[in-house]
Amino acid sequence: MFAIPLAWLQLKREKVRLLVALAGIGFAVILMFIQFGFQDALFDSAVSLHRNIEGDIFLISPQSTALIAMEQFPQRRLYQSLGVSGVESVSPLYLGFATWRNPTNRKTRQILVIGFEPDNPIFNQTIVSNLAPIRLPDTVLFDRASREEFGPIGELFDQQKVVTTELSGRRVTVGGLFKLGASFGADGNLITSDINFLRLFGQRKIGQLDVGVIRLQPGADREQVLKRLEATLQESTKDVRVLSKEGFVEFERSYWASSTAIGFIFTLGAAIGFVVGTVIVYQILYTDVSDHLAEYATLKAMGYRNLYLLSVVFQEAFILAIMGYIPGLLFSTGLYNLTRNATSLPIYMTTQRSLMVFCLTVIMCMMSGAIAVRRVQDADPADIF
Amino acid sequence: MSQEPVIAIDRVNHYFGSGRLRKQILFDITAEIQPGEIVIMMGPSGSGKTTLLTLIGALRSTQEGSMRVLGQELNHADHGLLVPLRRNIGYIFQAHNLLNSLTARQNVQMSLELHSEVSEREARRLSEEMLEAVGLRDWAGYYPHELSGGQKQRVAIARALASHPKIVLADEPTAALDKQSGRDVVEIMQRLAKQRGSAILLVTHDNRILDVADRIIYMEDGRLSALETAPI
Ligand SMILES: Nc1ncnc2c1ncn2[C@@H]1O[C@H](COP(=O)(O)OP(=O)(O)O)[C@@H](O)[C@H]1O
Ligand SMILES: [Mg+2]
Numbered sequence: 001m002f003a004i005p006l007a008w009l010q011l012k013r014e015k016v017r018l019l020v021a022l023a024g025i026g027f028a029v030i031l032m033f034i035q036f037g038f039q040d041a042l043f044d045s046a047v048s049l050h051r052n053i054e055g056d057i058f059l060i061s062p063q064s065t066a067l068i069a070m071e072q073f074p075q076r077r078l079y080q081s082l083g084v085s086g087v088e089s090v091s092p093l094y095l096g097f098a099t100w101r102n103p104t105n106r107k108t109r110q111i112l113v114i115g116f117e118p119d120n121p122i123f124n125q126t127i128v129s130n131l132a133p134i135r136l137p138d139t140v141l142f143d144r145a146s147r148e149e150f151g152p153i154g155e156l157f158d159q160q161k162v163v164t165t166e167l168s169g170r171r172v173t174v175g176g177l178f179k180l181g182a183s184f185g186a187d188g189n190l191i192t193s194d195i196n197f198l199r200l201f202g203q204r205k206i207g208q209l210d211v212g213v214i215r216l217q218p219g220a221d222r223e224q225v226l227k228r229l230e231a232t233l234q235e236s237t238k239d240v241r242v243l244s245k246e247g248f249v250e251f252e253r254s255y256w257a258s259s260t261a262i263g264f265i266f267t268l269g270a271a272i273g274f275v276v277g278t279v280i281v282y283q284i285l286y287t288d289v290s291d292h293l294a295e296y297a298t299l300k301a302m303g304y305r306n307l308y309l310l311s312v313v314f315q316e317a318f319i320l321a322i323m324g325y326i327p328g329l330l331f332s333t334g335l336y337n338l339t340r341n342a343t344s345l346p347i348y349m350t351t352q353r354s355l356m357v358f359c360l361t362v363i364m365c366m367m368s369g370a371i372a373v374r375r376v377q378d379a380d381p382a383d384i385f
Numbered sequence: 386m387s388q389e390p391v392i393a394i395d396r397v398n399h400y401f402g403s404g405r406l407r408k409q410i411l412f413d414i415t416a417e418i419q420p421g422e423i424v425i426m427m428g429p430s431g432s433g434k435t436t437l438l439t440l441i442g443a444l445r446s447t448q449e450g451s452m453r454v455l456g457q458e459l460n461h462a463d464h465g466l467l468v469p470l471r472r473n474i475g476y477i478f479q480a481h482n483l484l485n486s487l488t489a490r491q492n493v494q495m496s497l498e499l500h501s502e503v504s505e506r507e508a509r510r511l512s513e514e515m516l517e518a519v520g521l522r523d524w525a526g527y528y529p530h531e532l533s534g535g536q537k538q539r540v541a542i543a544r545a546l547a548s549h550p551k552i553v554l555a556d557e558p559t560a561a562l563d564k565q566s567g568r569d570v571v572e573i574m575q576r577l578a579k580q581r582g583s584a585i586l587l588v589t590h591d592n593r594i595l596d597v598a599d600r601i602i603y604m605e606d607g608r609l610s611a612l613e614t615a616p617i
Binding site: 004006009010012013292294295298299300301302303304305381382384385 | 435438439442444445468469470471472476478479480482484485486487491494495496498499544556
């Protein structure tokens with residue numbers, strides 16, 4: 001049946017029409033990649049801090065909605081959890097935004113300050129290897145994956161220069177570097193000790209925490225401990241919320257996905273790409289079928305079944321999908337690289353996303369094909385004599 | 386096998402439209418065509434010749450009377466049976482109706498692809514042979530828009546006859562051609578049909594080609610009015 005690839009031969013014959021179709025599909029593919037890519041990058045970057053904290057269970061204030069909008073809760077609750085069986089250790093974590101002055105051009109920008117006890121770190125060695133510097137007063141570690149607007153701190157530090165600047169009106173010294181990455185919420189990160197943190201945020205009430213990090217004894221049943229903590233802390237006091245690690249990640253993700261318009265906007269953008277692509281492919285296929293109506297009627301007269309003609313239209317749709325997708329994929333990969341270099345956002349062409357967009361592209365073309373094939377029914381072999 | 390007619394039409398009526406607009410186009414048509422016979426149908430425009438051809442070719446359903454084509458009754462026949470029947474009929478239209486995206490050879494091959502017993506290599510070879518038989522051996526790789534009217538019609542003949550149909554239906558195949566190419570086309574058709582034992586039912590206005598017919602029939606106002614033997 002496919003010895004003569006009619007679908008391809010027909011598409012190939014109308015070069016301009018084919019190019020228009022491919023440009024339209026490519027555009028839709030790129031739009032979908034941009035939207036989904038940025039959305040995933042936003043979510044991934046928003047939760048990278050959460051993922052990197054070494055902890056099994058987290059305490060936050062019930063009023064907290066996201067890292068950029070944290071409320072404090074009494075640190076008493078964190079130490080109470082030590083009394084729950086299965087809990088091995090706890091670390092208090094302080095989070096807050098401070099104003100960083102770029103030491104080279106003197107411009108200021110908000111930066112996320114992460115404070116914890118140097119003896120009781122919340123990150124493992126791969127993220128911060130040396131915490132000794134932050135034991136010194138007014139000394140911070142700088143995230144070298146922060147956006148470049150904060151200044152070339154990494155390079156200066158590598159050249160053994162002493163970097164001092166102003167952080168919310170205090171003079172601070174950069175004592176070392178680490179690597180975490182910017183997010184939509186925070187353009188850059190600093191690490192310092194709890195003592196330095198509280199000095200910086202002097203207006204804070206004593207004995208109040210942003211996040212309580214809890215680590216379990218080896219072999220402890222996480223679900224059980226979670227339940228016990230919920231019972232002893234969350235239920236009775238109502239001034240903390242107990243979350244598993246996934247729950248903590250989800251807490252942040254759902255803020256960006258549902259409490260902001262961001263998730264909606266990205267989905268809408270992708271949907272627009274999909275609709276535009278569908279309309280273009282439909283137009284192209286419909287015109288193509290109309291142009292070949294007499295030929296299709298002839299084929300019917302010769303004894304070809306409707307099914308054969310339907311399959312020709314669907315093959316055309318599928319060929320268009322593949323041929324439009326590939327340049328779209330390549331172009332989008334380039335765009336991701338550009339974006340990653342320009343914004344420090346973790347935006348990568350993942351297999352999962354490229355497969356998803358591929359499937360959407362095929363569905364898009366097939367849907368158009370399904371509407372356009374109705375025209376094939378109009379080919380009446382009795383009309384051609 | 387002798388003398389079971391390939392087409393047997395018995396008191397066929399046909400109507401177009403419905404309700405008050407219903408209009409009878411064919412009246413009480415009765416005719417037979419024997420295997421290998423070449424029959425020319427003449428008659429004024431609008432008399433119903435094409436309509437009769439579409440009924441015989443299973444392109445339209447027969448409404449009244451009996452229409453037996455290749456032993457198959459078409460009145461009340463299931464659509465699923467009509468499509469395979471079409472594969473045993475060669476059609477030649479006034480317009481060539483070739484597929485513009487395909488070369489001459491591929492156009493001919495399209496009619497062989499319907500016959501699954503023919504392998505692809507075989508289909509290619511047969512198509513080239515057919516084109517040679519219509520004098521277009523060197524044009525096999527050309528597209529319809531690169532061919533003249535007469536050449537296109539010859540490709541259409543090659544396509545119609547490639548699968549050895551028992552019946553060839555041709556509706557004014559020379560109408561769009563000049564005198565000489567019209568004559569060539571009809572002669573090629575006659576020669577090939579004779580070689581293969583195909584019956585031909587040919588509609589034409591062209592008096593100059595009547596000599597190829599074994600028999601001529603006339604259609605007038607929807608009635609097959611006279612049968613007569615062709616002048617030899
Ligand atoms: N699809 C149709 N619907 C309604 N009337 C038709 C249709 N096809 C043909 N007719 C009418 O039937 C008559 C016979 O047409 P046709 O068979 O094409 O004649 P011929 O081929 O002899 O010129 C004409 O009056 C024509 O107008
Ligand atoms: Mg006619």
